[in-house]
Amino acid sequence: MIIPVLNITNVQLTQLDHETWCVTAQVSDLSSPVEMSNLWNDSYWLSAYLSSHMVFTEFRHFKWHYHAVQKPISKRSIAHRQRQQQRQGVRQLLQALLNKLEISDTLDESSFPYRLSKSKYYVCFSHTAAHNKDEFNKKSHQNIPAISYSKIAAVISRRRPAGIDIEHNDVAWHIVKRFYSDSEITILQTLPKNQRDYIAKLLWQIKESFIKIHQYTLAQGLGIDYSDVIPALTDDMNKDFITISHTNDQSNHQIAVLQADQTVVVF
Structure with a gap:
């Protein structure tokens, strides 16, 4: 499985007090990567164009073109993709916040509330769906994967959850x-x-x-x-x-x- 490339924009950092910071952003999926292992399944068709003066059996002279045939996207698939996008996005956003604050640490997700492994700062995430319905409908009609959007947020606090x-x-x-x-x-x-x-x-x-x-x-x-x-x-x-x-x-x-x-x- 290929992890989608996420585009995080409109990042807003706010310091709430001397021990608490929050950050918000918009995250979108820039790509819908295709795994090479799926290239030969029924989701794709192959077309070959024979150059002039070439014998049909000389396959090395074929010019192969791969055309992705977009299957209809179910609501369930969209929701699953967006949950993955949000999960990855809030963690990238947290890392950006830690980088900004010059904190070298990692997230401990073994229990709630989440904490940073070394500093023990408390961490909390949030996200919400923000599909562009007009763009989604237009791209779905054209059999092009729609770009979905989410708003994401993270907060870290030194002293308590x-x-x-x-x-x-x-x-x-x-x-x-x-x-x-x-x-x-x-x-x-x-x-x-x-x-x-x-x-x-x-x-x-x-x-x-x-x-x-x-x-x-x-x-x-x-x-x-x-x-x-x-x-x-x-x-x-x-x-x-x-x-x-x-x-x-x-x-x-x-x-x-x-x-x-x-x-x-x-x-």
């Missing part, structure tokens, strides 16, 4: 009503729809980040009440960068919202 979540899609209101706390839903219902959807998505990202920190189950983490941060999120929703303190019986954390990158970090 940090959580990060990057997300482009809104959270459906029926999902909010199913999982969010009564206090959160009550406040959200008082907001105009566009503001409600914006805050609901940020709450989802905050919940996801805390899930990664405390290793909650999904249902448990989504049900925790973070209604205390809604007023600050609402008041500052037009700012590019928001920081909020969140303190309860279980934790004392800072929440950072990077608007341009659609990323939330809890640290």
Whole structure:
């Protein structure tokens, strides 16, 4: 299997405090490499053109041309390819961050939360799909592999686990009503729809980040009440960068919202 060449662009590095850094980027698959072992299977056809004055049996004089016949790409294959792309991409992004900070270390993935092997810094990843649907449809019609895009993010923290979540899609209101706390839903219902959807998505990202920190189950983490941060999120929703303190019986954390990158970090 050939590992695809990834193109990481729009890299944004943010230092959240003297012990915490996060980085976001866009990753795309630049190639759809073909393994030579598959060259002779039914996915390809061979055409030969005989030069003039050559005898048919003199195969050394054939000019061979290989034409890839693109098979239809299933949604399952696309999803699998994108998961591989995201997994590879966040690790390349982490390495870029370590290089920038002049940290010589490797990732230990033997348990959660992830840590760096030597320094023991805490590491967390996030990614979200960002297909260009128009480009995908156009290229699919032409039997050309579509280039898929993902947004990826990583955070490292010296002193304790940090959580990060990057997300482009809104959270459906029926999902909010199913999982969010009564206090959160009550406040959200008082907001105009566009503001409600914006805050609901940020709450989802905050919940996801805390899930990664405390290793909650999904249902448990989504049900925790973070209604205390809604007023600050609402008041500052037009700012590019928001920081909020969140303190309860279980934790004392800072929440950072990077608007341009659609990323939330809890640290």
